[in-house]
Every structure is written in C-alpha cells, then in structure tokens.
Amino acid sequence: MKRADLFTLPDIFLTKTERKILQVSLHAAGGNRPSAKDNIDWKSFPTNGNNFRDHGKITHEYKEKTDTRRLIVTIDPTRPNAAMDIATLIFQYAQDHIPDLDSYALTLDDNFEIDTTQFCVGWYVAAYQFTAFKKSHRTLPQLIWPKNADKKRAQNIAQGIYLARNLINLPANILGPSELADAAQFMAQKHEAKITVIKDENTLRKSFPLVHAVGKGSQRAPCVIDFSWGNPKHKKITLVGKGVVFDTGGYDLKPSSAMLLMKKDMGGAAMALGLAHIMMGLKLPVHLRVIIPAVENSVSGSAFRPMDIFTARNGKTVEIHNTDAEGRLILADCLTLACESKNDVIIDFATLTGAARAALGFDVPALFSNDSDLAQEIQNISLHIDDPVWHLPLWRGYASEMKSNHADMNNTGTSPAGAITAALFLHEFVDKKTPWIHIDHYAWEPYGRPGRAKGGLDQSLRTMLTYIEKNFVTRKK
Numbered sequence: 001m002k003r004a005d006l007f008t009l010p011d012i013f014l015t016k017t018e019r020k021i022l023q024v025s026l027h028a029a030g031g032n033r034p035s036a037k038d039n040i041d042w043k044s045f046p047t048n049g050n051n052f053r054d055h056g057k058i059t060h061e062y063k064e065k066t067d068t069r070r071l072i073v074t075i076d077p078t079r080p081n082a083a084m085d086i087a088t089l090i091f092q093y094a095q096d097h098i099p100d101l102d103s104y105a106l107t108l109d110d111n112f113e114i115d116t117t118q119f120c121v122g123w124y125v126a127a128y129q130f131t132a133f134k135k136s137h138r139t140l141p142q143l144i145w146p147k148n149a150d151k152k153r154a155q156n157i158a159q160g161i162y163l164a165r166n167l168i169n170l171p172a173n174i175l176g177p178s179e180l181a182d183a184a185q186f187m188a189q190k191h192e193a194k195i196t197v198i199k200d201e202n203t204l205r206k207s208f209p210l211v212h213a214v215g216k217g218s219q220r221a222p223c224v225i226d227f228s229w230g231n232p233k234h235k236k237i238t239l240v241g242k243g244v245v246f247d248t249g250g251y252d253l254k255p256s257s258a259m260l261l262m263k264k265d266m267g268g269a270a271m272a273l274g275l276a277h278i279m280m281g282l283k284l285p286v287h288l289r290v291i292i293p294a295v296e297n298s299v300s301g302s303a304f305r306p307m308d309i310f311t312a313r314n315g316k317t318v319e320i321h322n323t324d325a326e327g328r329l330i331l332a333d334c335l336t337l338a339c340e341s342k343n344d345v346i347i348d349f350a351t352l353t354g355a356a357r358a359a360l361g362f363d364v365p366a367l368f369s370n371d372s373d374l375a376q377e378i379q380n381i382s383l384h385i386d387d388p389v390w391h392l393p394l395w396r397g398y399a400s401e402m403k404s405n406h407a408d409m410n411n412t413g414t415s416p417a418g419a420i421t422a423a424l425f426l427h428e429f430v431d432k433k434t435p436w437i438h439i440d441h442y443a444w445e446p447y448g449r450p451g452r453a454k455g456g457l458d459q460s461l462r463t464m465l466t467y468i469e470k471n472f473v474t475r476k477k
C-alpha cells in the first residue's frame with residue numbers, strides 16, 4: 001500500500017450527473033407518511049422495510065411507469081446528531097436493495113434537515129473497505145454533494161478515519177515500527193509539521209528505557225515518533241498513541257485466540273495519527289504534539305523477561321510481572337516526555353486491556369481522566385454524536401496492586417479491575433496538574449455492520465475532535 005493511499009477516499013460523490021436520480025427523503029417519525037404529489041400509487045418494497053437501531057426506518061418506493069424512485073427515511077426526531085449513522089444505514093440499504101444501483105445517483109431532498117457534513121462523513125465511512133490485498137467488486141452508491149455540506153471538512157474527517165482504519169488493517173509483516181514511523185513522517189510532511197523519529201539504540205536505552213525494554217526482543221528496532229505542529233502561542237494539545245505493531249505477549253505468550261488480532265495493537269497510534277491529520281487538515285488554531293512509541297513485542301533471546309527491573313524515564317523503577325502488559329510501559333516513558341513541557345491537555349489512546357472489554361464490550365471504549373468533570377463532559381459529547389466512550393474511575397484503592405518487592409512498582413494488577421490498574425499505572429507518569437485523558441479501546445469491528453467494515457475501527461476519534469473543537473477552538477459560523 002502506497003503511503004498516499006492510506007488517505008485516499010473513493011469516488012462516491014458527484015457534483016452533477018447524467019444518471020437517473022434516486023431521491024432520498026427524510027421524515028420525522030410520527031409525522032405523516034409522504035405521498036406523491038401527482039397522486040400516483042407508490043409501491044413499497046421490501047414490504048417490511050428496514051428497521052435500524054432506534055433511529056427509524058428506511059423504505060424504498062418506486063413509481064412503476066416512470067423511473068422516479070425514492071428512499072423514504074423516517075427518523076427519530078430526538079436523534080438529530082445521528083446524521084453519520086443514518087448515512088451509513090442508507091448507504092447499506094442502497095447496496096442491499098437497489099438492484100440497478102450503478103445507473104442511479106442518490107440525492108438528498110432539500111428539506112433533509114440533518115447535518116449534511118456529518119452525513120457525508122458517514123457516506124465515506126460506509127464505503128470504507130480495505131482493498132490492499134483483495135479487490136472489491138462492490139458497487140458503491142453515488143451521492144450528489146448535498147448543498148450545505150462542508151466538503152473540505154467532511155473529506156478531512158473521512159481521511160483521518162480511513163488513515164486510522166488502514167493502519168490498523170495493515171498486517172504486521174507489512175507495518176513494522178519503522179513503517180509506522182514512515183507513515184507518520186509522510187503525514188507530518190504533508191502538513192509541514194516538525195518531526196523527529198528516535199531510532200538510535202543508545203538514545204532509546206538511555207532516554208526511553210521502557211520503550212527499549214519492550215522493543216528490543218524484535219529484530220525490527222523500536223522507535224519513538226515525535227512531531228509538533230501549529231503556533232506555540234496556541235493551546236497545547238498532546239496526543240500519545242500506543243504503537244505495538246504486533247503483540248505476541250512476549251514470554252508471557254498469548255494463546256492463539258488472543259494473539260490472532262494483535263496486529264491491531266497499534267490502534268492507539270492509528271487513532272492519534274488519524275485525529276492529528278484531521279486537526280492539521282482543518283488548520284485548528286492549536287499547538288499540537290503527537291508522540292508514538294512504536295515497538296514489536298516479540299519472543300527472542302533479547303526479549304525482556306518476567307522479574308526484569310527497569311528504570312523508567314522519570315526515574316521510577318518498574319519490575320515486570322507480565323511481559324504482556326507492555327503497552328503501559330511504552331506509554332509511561334512517552335507520557336513522561338509529554339509532561340516535560342507544559343500542556344493544556346494530554347490525550348492518550350491505547351488498545352490497552354482485555355479487562356476494558358470485559359467491563360464494556362467491544363463497542364464502548366473506557367475513558368479515564370484525572371478530572372472527573374472533564375471525563376463526564378467527554379462521555380456526554382460521545383453519546384451525543386454516537387461515538388461512545390464510558391467513564392471508569394481511577395480508583396486509588398487498587399493502586400496497592402502495583403506494589404513490588406524490589407522496585408517502586410510492578411506492571412500488572414491482581415484483581416479483575418485490569419483496565420483501572422493499567423490506567424493507575426499510567427497516572428503515575430502524568431503531571432498531576434495537567435488535564436489528562438486516557439482511552440482504552442478495542443479498535444476493531446468484529447462483525448461487519450453498516451459503516452463499520454469488519455476489521456480496524458476508529459473509536460473515539462470523532463468524540464475527541466468534537467471535544468477539542470468545543471474547548472480549544474471557536475469555530476466561525
């Protein structure tokens with residue numbers, strides 16, 4: 001996959017068309033069912049429609065003697081922010097139920113009262129497929145750009161989402177630590193950001209001892225990606241993303257079933273890069289920094305072992321109780337680096353624990369923060385825009401599980417609250433005065449649903465973008 005293709009969006013929008021038109025009409029649930037003005041009987045099929053989640057229903061109607069067709073979309077009017085979700089469902093519906101889709105262009109009714117920019121993001125997201133190694137023969141529904149949609153914004157957001165999904169979907173034999181750094185470098189250059197990639201063995205051993213400890217077991221050397229963009233006078237936002245390109249678990253080897261998806265263990269890095277691309281593409285007036293530790297957690301003669309003790313970048317000593325709890329180690333050094341300069345907020349993304357899935361399942365990432373009000377605010381935003389996260393506590397009572405006989409701390413917990421103990425571990429490396437957000441996500445769609453192709457999945461990316469725009473940017477109306 002060429003680096004430029006990581007961002008490439010499919011051709012699914014038209015500005016004008018010679019195709020036949022399929023009108024998409026939107027109605028609020030409870031209102032009158034639309035009837036054709038010209039008093040012709042509309043036939044509806046499939047007869048039972050398509051009930052989608054709690055937002056409403058889509059039916060497909062056509063006028064038999066002419067070629068006029070339309071999709072009637074009835075939505076719950078209390079869910080005005082579900083625009084993206086609705087777009088993905090209409091897209092899927094069109095694919096599944098319109099046999100001659102390639103001769104039609106879809107167009108939204110003028111009175112389609114919905115955030116059309118978000119709708120277009122949804123249209124792109126629905127069209128996403130990972131085709132680097134297998135061609136697709138899907139016919140993609142074409143939509144005429146809705147009048148009020150902000151094209152630049154929609155495309156930027158979609159590109160960030162595509163980038164995140166593509167990076168996750170790339171297998172580990174293709175995407176190693178240095179290839180992840182290459183992708184970051186390509187993106188940084190595109191946006192004229194200043195980037196440093198620290199690969200030097202000695203520097204890593206001295207400055208990022210935990211990154212080095214985890215990554216040295218692989219023949220593919222670890223690195224730390226660090227880039228900055230924007231005006232230093234603006235508010236400083238630092239994103240940190242876990243970049244484990246493959247996680248065998250190390251000597252505490254994962255069983256096959258748990259190892260299978262571990263190419264996605266750089267999902268945090270993918271989210272940070274996707275969000276960064278959007279922020280830079282939209283030229284948000286912020287000072288952005290992105291830090292990514294990129295490693296492969298392998299088994300070899302040079303791999304770290306249980307009971308090894310390392311001194312972290314901040315001077316704390318850490319005893320390894322489980323080599324599969326490597327994500328928190330590499331993040332610890334990078335959070336320390338982040339805190340060595342002043343930040344208005346630090347956000348880290350990581351596919352960190354199975355315990356977060358046990359608590360909240362695949363679809364709802366766990367959110368932690370040293371500021372409960374902030375966590376609640378972000379949770380509310382996430383539910384509002386259908387990109388959910390759920391606040392879990394940094395429960396100090398479990399901190400004693402990190403005790404070690406011979407070091408300042410160990411890298412695991414002992415109770416089932418593994419997502420919390422992982423977050424508490426990270427908390428030890430964050431400056432207590434800086435607002436800090438930690439998101440523990442799955443970054444994978446296991447089933448394949450509208451807008452969520454089976455495979456790598458962006459989670460919390462739109463939520464964090466909304467939070468950043470709301471708190472750090474005054475958008476022009």
Ligand SMILES: [Zn+2]
Nearest residue numbers: 247324325326
């Ligand atoms: Zn692991």
